[in-house]
Amino acid sequence: MIKRSAKPQPPATRSSWAVPLFFLAAFGLGVVTTWLVMRGSPNDSARPVIQSFLPPGSVPSPPLPAPGASPAAAAPPDVSQLAPADAARTLGNWNYDRQNWPHAIEHYKEAIARGADNADVRTDLGNCFRFLGQPEKALEQYGIAQKQDPQHENSLFNQISLFAQVLHDHARAETAARDFIARFPQSPRAESARQLVLPREKSGTPSSQP
Known part of the structure; x- marks a missing residue:
């Protein structure tokens, strides 16, 4: 994993989480549904990453709001005691969980400018652009995340659904799916990546690989 100098640590009181969104990626004989994921902390168990497989023509359920989230009533967290970069990222995460993408983008950009420039923040920023219908900007952020940390699974995994569905x-x-399988064969998400490749192989469709 690439080390980044002067990387601010997230406040100890904050736990990271993933915000799911279904994507359909149709390939040949089947339709695979995957979650768009954020990189969580090792003790993240509130929203596990789930892969499920739907028959052709099925429509996934819409994404559920964050547990306990109340967009209209909830007040933003008090970040007055945090370092500027951590405060900006905390507010970015808070807006992300409430699907307030423009404000989340604003805060993530501020966090990056103040020194919290890492693969996690870049991936979260890319997700916001994706939800706003700006896939090229999302792809740019995922690419930066991969350059910063080649071992960052989620930024690569999110590229797969972006290329396929959007x-x-x-x-x-x-x-991207083959790259993911090769680099992260033990990942719980590797099976979802394989489902994008197997239908083409079973049907005899030539691979895009040379």
Whole structure:
């Protein structure tokens, strides 16, 4: 994992979590549903990453709001005692969980400018752009995250659904899926990546790989 200098540590009182969103990635014989994920802390158990498989033509359920989230009534956290970068990221996460993408983007950009520039923040920022219908900007942030930390699974995994479902670039989606399988064969999400490749192999469709 690439080390980054002067990386601010997140406040001890905060726990990271993942915010799910279903994506359908259709390849050949089946439809695979995957969660768009954020990178959580090792003790993150509130919202596990789940992969499920739906028959062709099925429609996934809409994403559920964060547990306990009340967009209209909830007050933002008190960040007055946090370092500027941590405060900005905390507010970014708070807005992210409430699907307030423009404000989340604003705070994540501030966090990056103040020194919290790492693969986690870049991936979260990319997710916000994706939800706002700006896939190219999302892809840019995922790419930066991968350059910062090649061992960052989620930024690579999120590229797969972005290529497949949003950009409809199945060749690049398959390339990203194969890359994910090769680099993270033991990941719980590796099976979802395999489902993007197996239907093409079973049907005899030539792979996009040389």
